[in-house]
Amino acid sequence: MAVDFRxxxxxxxxxxxxEPTRPETGTASGASDVSEKAYEVAHLDELDRxxxxxxxxxxxxxxxxxxxxAFGTNAYTAExxxxxxxxxxxxxxxxxxxxxxxxxxxxxVLGDDEIDAPAGTFVHAEPGTxxxxxxxxxxxxxxxxxxxxxxxxxxxxWEDIFVVFGLYxxxxxxxxxxxxxxxxxxxxxxxxxxxxxACFEALTGNDDAAVxxxxxxxxxxxxxxxxxxxxxxxxxxxxxxxxPS
Amino acid sequence: xxxxxxxxxxxxxxxxxxSWAMVRTHFDIQSFGVNAYIxxxxxxxxxxxxxxxxENAGKHEELYFVSSGHAxxTVDGDEIDAPAGTFVFVPDPSxxxxxxxxxxxxxxxxxxxxxGEAFTPSPWERTSEGLAHFANKDYExxxxxxxxxxxETPGNAGxxxxxxxxxxxxxxxxxxxxxxxxxxxxxAVFKRNALEDPDFDAIRDxxxxxAITGQTDATRAST
Numbered sequence: 001m002a003v004d005f006r007x008x009x010x011x012x013x014x015x016x017x018x019e020p021t022r023p024e025t026g027t028a029s030g031a032s033d034v035s036e037k038a039y040e041v042a043h044l045d046e047l048d049r050x051x052x053x054x055x056x057x058x059x060x061x062x063x064x065x066x067x068x069x070a071f072g073t074n075a076y077t078a079e080x081x082x083x084x085x086x087x088x089x090x091x092x093x094x095x096x097x098x099x100x101x102x103x104x105x106x107x108x109v110l111g112d113d114e115i116d117a118p119a120g121t122f123v124h125a126e127p128g129t130x131x132x133x134x135x136x137x138x139x140x141x142x143x144x145x146x147x148x149x150x151x152x153x154x155x156x157x158w159e160d161i162f163v164v165f166g167l168y169x170x171x172x173x174x175x176x177x178x179x180x181x182x183x184x185x186x187x188x189x190x191x192x193x194x195x196x197x198a199c200f201e202a203l204t205g206n207d208d209a210a211v212x213x214x215x216x217x218x219x220x221x222x223x224x225x226x227x228x229x230x231x232x233x234x235x236x237x238x239x240x241x242x243x244p245s
Numbered sequence: 246x247x248x249x250x251x252x253x254x255x256x257x258x259x260x261x262x263x264s265w266a267m268v269r270t271h272f273d274i275q276s277f278g279v280n281a282y283i284x285x286x287x288x289x290x291x292x293x294x295x296x297x298x299x300e301n302a303g304k305h306e307e308l309y310f311v312s313s314g315h316a317x318x319t320v321d322g323d324e325i326d327a328p329a330g331t332f333v334f335v336p337d338p339s340x341x342x343x344x345x346x347x348x349x350x351x352x353x354x355x356x357x358x359x360x361g362e363a364f365t366p367s368p369w370e371r372t373s374e375g376l377a378h379f380a381n382k383d384y385e386x387x388x389x390x391x392x393x394x395x396x397e398t399p400g401n402a403g404x405x406x407x408x409x410x411x412x413x414x415x416x417x418x419x420x421x422x423x424x425x426x427x428x429x430x431x432x433a434v435f436k437r438n439a440l441e442d443p444d445f446d447a448i449r450d451x452x453x454x455x456a457i458t459g460q461t462d463a464t465r466a467s468t
Contacts, residue, residue, distance in 0.1 A: 038337055039340065040336075041327075041334075042331075045330060124248055124274060145277060148276055150364075153360070
């Protein structure tokens with residue numbers, strides 16, 4: 001089942017999340033897996049592994065695990081060595097990003113350039129520059145650090161959504177639903193929350209709920225209607241008379 | 246700018262058997278600090294013991310990532326074994342931290358930023374501009390660089406110290422002693438550095454050098 005990347009949309013400007021209430025992972029003191037110690041330690045091998053797509057790309061949350069609040073930090077692993085290790089996107093929301101190839105090798109696209117990036121390579125992408133990478137060796141891991149210049153860092157909402165769909169893709173549907181409900185409770189005014197809920201309901205066969213959540217998203221922002229028109233998650237529902245169009 | 250570089254292209258050697266890669270300044274990254282340090286041999290203190298409260302520190306929360314080799318961290322008095330792939334995150338700027346390489350080539354990537362505030366570069370980063378001149382043995386340029394920094398931030402202990410190093414290496418004994426004295430008066434921690442720093446070999450035998458770094462000096466207690 002092809003999950004369109006829209007469902008965990010990072011091309012949606014992060015500032016489109018209206019007045020975000022900070023998730024509990026947003027502060028070091030509030031995160032459940034962060035202790036009162038003066039430091040946090042984790043090895044790359046111990047980080048969670050959430051599938052981001054059906055091709056093998058794994059999201060390994062670093063910021064979330066350690067309670068970092070001043071910048072975004074995530075690792076991505078491509079085990080097979082042929083799949084995408086950084087999804088292609090432009091960070092229209094204004095984040096600049098620095099990628100560091102920790103192991104393996106990847107071919108980056110940066111604007112109009114292609115870059116062969118063995119382990120030890122840094123790739124910097126300014127906001128708005130198209131970037132993405134495909135692994136060219138097995139067990140390629142890329143560390144991504146990102147933040148928006150000139151403003152205090154705000155924890156990216158897509159992390160919460162990545163967890164929802166990551167759990168779903170690893171067969172933990174009940175846990176995924178609990179996480180989704182938490183995201184919705186924390187972001188009651190955000191169209192992205194309801195939009196992703198609509199995707200989740202469509203993927204799990206709850207068609208009525210999918211349409212209802214999509215309608216709520218559209219009521220909050222018409223952008224949701226545009227996204228839904230191209231989102232393959234909803235292909236099965238398009239023939240329904242009540243499907244928004 | 247958007248672009249790419251391998252860590253080996255960015256690293257420049259330091260006298261203390263260590264290389265630095267000033268990643269943030271290379272790419273002109275504006276939203277977080279990032280650098281890498283590479284140990285030339287086992288035993289090198291890749292991260293010198295420090296906290297993030299000093300006049301040149303960014304007061305950042307900091308993420309250390311051991312990208313290759315093997316390091317031994319000491320954070321808040323605890324020892325942490327850190328093989329390649331280990332993340333060590335230190336949120337509180339007042340926490341003391343250091344790391345020693347257990348293997349040659351041990352590389353630590355450091356990322357820093359201040360929670361709740363827009364990023365501004367740490368003052369110490371500027372000092373690296375001068376350090377590059379030291380690495381190239383261009384001590385005239387190094388001295389000029391620190392003089393210009395001091396014109397902007399007078400009395401900065403670190404800049405004064407590095408200026409004194411350059412002047413000592415250039416044989417400008419009086420200038421070196423004067424600036425070293427000012428540095429030590431601003432921050433007594435530099436006494437210990439000066440005692441072990443080969444850059445001061447040319448002025449080490451001067452009685453004034455002993456006076457500045459004197460072990461019996463009561464101000465030593467302040468470190």
